[in-house]
Amino acid sequence: MRLGLALGYWGAGPDPAAAERVAAAEDLGFDSIWTAEAYGSDALTPLAWLGARTSRVRLGTSVVQMSARTPTATAMAALTLDHLSGGRMVLGIGASGPQVVEGWYGQPYPKPLARTREYVQILRSAFARERVEFAGEHYAIPHPGGAGLGKPLRPTVHPLRTDLPILLAAEGPKNVALAAEIADGWQPLFYAPRHDAFYRDCLTEGFARSGARRTADDFEVVCMVQVVVDEDVDAAADRIRPMLALYIGGMGAKGVNFHYDVFARMGYEDECARIQESYLAGRKDEAAAAVPLSMVEQIALVGPRGKIAEELDSWRNSLVTTMVVGGGRAELEVVAELVG
Structure with missing residues (x-):
């Protein structure tokens, strides 16, 4: 199991310790660093900025939101960063959820699996430096209307790697199976080793499909795991609880929250309902307090x-093939020692 560093996305502003954490991760032998985006900082700019200070670690997005960019714009960014980093780019993409897709990007959310399939096909075509021509339900290149002057183009940039890896963020069983079918890896957000068999079954379904790109032997599973070292277990969990309350309670609408669904499948349906009710009512501290220790311990250390x-x-x-560690330098050092 390799180690990665979770840089996440910004809150009100950049993490002043990010550069120090990146340097520490590379010094400690970490395999990769990973940035994210929601509806504030983007994933690609910090990855390029911080990645320029590194020489060895892979540079991954966890994740680029598909609705934020056309498939060809994402392909351009990935090709560019792969060249600048000497072939260290790993492109993690995800459909996000209706709250962000429709509320922030102004794009329709329905049929996310079909959109993902088309998006990945176009990325592969661009990475292979083919003339990109696609007529799908969700994407059409060239545009079929407008001035009527569009023609299929291929990247001017010669790809450093035509097999630049694409990882798919997924939480639901159908989307996990899709990752195994069309991607080079899967990025779970909240994964519990105790439920490993459930996800193995989902991936096995995808690997068995006709034309599947990978097998279980060469497929990456890159998972973020929050780590808090503290002699007081409950105090350590307190540093994770607000984040879980946010995702279970507020990252999505009532009845359409994929993070909620993950924990409900783990057996925490009643707890999730209480967390969501409190969070949506504005009682965020109460929502965090409703997160049981056992829930934290399912997905964090x-x-x-x-x-x-x-x-x-x-x-x-x-x-899990790569554990992406969220934590400070002390946590990085402990995990590097224990895993190394």
Whole structure:
């Protein structure tokens, strides 16, 4: 199991310690660094800025939101960054959710699986430096209307790698299976080793489909895992609870929240309902307090060093091939020592 550094997306502004954390991760032998985007900072600019200070680590997006850019614009960015980094770019993409897609990007959300399939096909065509011509339900290149002067084009840039890896962020079983079918890897957001069998079944379904790109042997699973080292387990969990309350309670509408669904499938349906009710009513502290310790421990590593060492075994034996660590320098050093 390799290690990555989670840089995430910005809150009100950039993390002043980001450059220091990136340098520490590379010094500690981490394999990769990963940026994200929601509806504030974008994923690509910080990745290029911070990646320029590195020489070895892979540079990944976790994730680029598909509705933020046309497929060809995403392909241009990936090709550019792959050249600038000497072939270290890993393109993680995701459909996001209706709240962001329609509320921020002003794009329609329905049929996300079909849109993802088309998006990836166009990316592959651009990475292969083919003339991009596509007539789908969601994307049409060249545009079929307008001035009527569009013609199929291919990138002027000669790709450094025509097989630049595409990873797919997915939470629902159908989307996880799609990742196994069309992508080079899967990026879960909230993954629990205790439910490993469920996700293995989803991936197996995708690998079995005609034309599947990969097999279980050469497929990446890149998972963010928050790590908090503290002698007080509950105090450590308190640093994770507000984030879980946000995602379960507020990242999506009532009845259409994929993060909520992940934890409900783990057996926390009643807890999720309480968290969401409190969060949507504006009682955020109450929502965070409703997150049980066991829920935090499903998807994060919290507590004393010895406890984290014991619990790492379940991650080593899971589907995860790269653990993307969220935490400060102390957490990076502990995990590097324990995994290395």
